[in-house]
Amino acid sequence: MPTERVREDIRTFLTSRRARITPQQAGLPDFGGRRQVSGLRRSEVAQLAAISVEYYTRLERGNVGGVSEEILDALVGALHLDDVERAHLAALFRAANAPHRAAERDGGASHVRDSVQQVLDAMTGAVAFVRNAHLDVLATNRLARVLYEEALDTGEQPPNLARFVFLDPRARRFYRDWDGIAHDAVGSLRAESARTPGNTELADLVDDLATLSPEFAKGWDAHDVEYYRSGRQRFHHPAVGDLDLDYDALEIPADPGLTIVTYTLASTSPYAPAFRALRHHTATVTRP
Incomplete structure (x- = not known):
């Protein structure tokens, strides 16, 4: 399985999700001034998920070994993910942690009984x-x-x-x-x-x-x-x-x-x- 591709998918998915949320939508105080990023900063996601900035940065880079359900749920809450997005992120985490495993199902099945x-x-x-x-x-x-x-x-x-x-x-x-x-x-x-x-x-x-x-x-x-x-x-x-x-x-x-x-x-x-x-x-x- 192309592990690097999965890591890139994790990175782009997480960055795209935090880019769509404003601090106001996340319930964070707005201190004014000019922001360098659209949406939330990594530090703000980490704050909302109650994890360290270093740990969240690792996750966003695709280093997701040993991620627990609690951490997954914390990210879901911080990034306002719906049920479909949660399932998608969980599937990406599983794929990154099992690069040797074949696909769980044949999505391209072609035979109808x-x-x-x-x-x-x-x-x-x-x-x-x-x-x-x-x-x-x-x-x-x-x-x-x-x-x-x-x-x-x-x-x-x-x-x-x-x-x-x-x-x-x-x-x-x-x-x-x-x-x-x-x-x-x-x-x-x-x-x-x-x-x-x-x-x-x-x-x-x-x-x-x-x-x-x-x-x-x-x-x-x-x-x-x-x-x-x-x-x-x-x-x-x-x-x-x-x-x-x-x-x-x-x-x-x-x-x-x-x-x-x-x-x-x-x-x-x-x-x-x-x-x-x-x-x-x-x-x-x-x-x-």
Whole structure:
């Protein structure tokens, strides 16, 4: 595992988190004068976490051997990290302390069991597909093939949603909140890179996207992390028009790294006619 890369990720993540917090937000007194850094100083983070400046400096340099849960929680409080960011920082600490250990799971898994495909096919009233942690789409039901027809229309197999978002101009029309889905895609890949730091396939994907998309590169450098779990996504389908659908991401315990993503329509949604039209289109679509 590239230990130096993990240490650099720890350094940039911690510095980016303290740069976004002002002393006022942290509840520290403002003595006026000109500050040389944006956000909090190292000494202020150390004060808030109740550790020495020397120790915090070591942590920020990636020297995190023997870090306890108490220290982790102290950093979480000092830097105002949310649950996703806490999990990300903990994953980085684990990776730095176990450079010899293989990745705990195969985030780039590519095999979908027949029984999982049958589950997808049984979901006739919902959009459903299986993706891995690299955002490759590995299996779909009929409604998913209709909704995502442009994203699946690619010469590369399996189709990758991050490549579609950042490299295909059709994505900016398809996702009505393109900025939001772009942020979530980068954050999801950033979180996965900490969980599987030795994953060369993921590293190659990130390098390609950063080279070909300035927006991806900017988002990657921001070190924001996201878990794609539930919410609402706003689409514009070329055949049926606008659709607002509720999504849920359901991990498959028997297949580490694989997730079933479903999109459903709220019972009172004004987009019911468009969703009915989408279902009518399924008769013309076959499984790839």
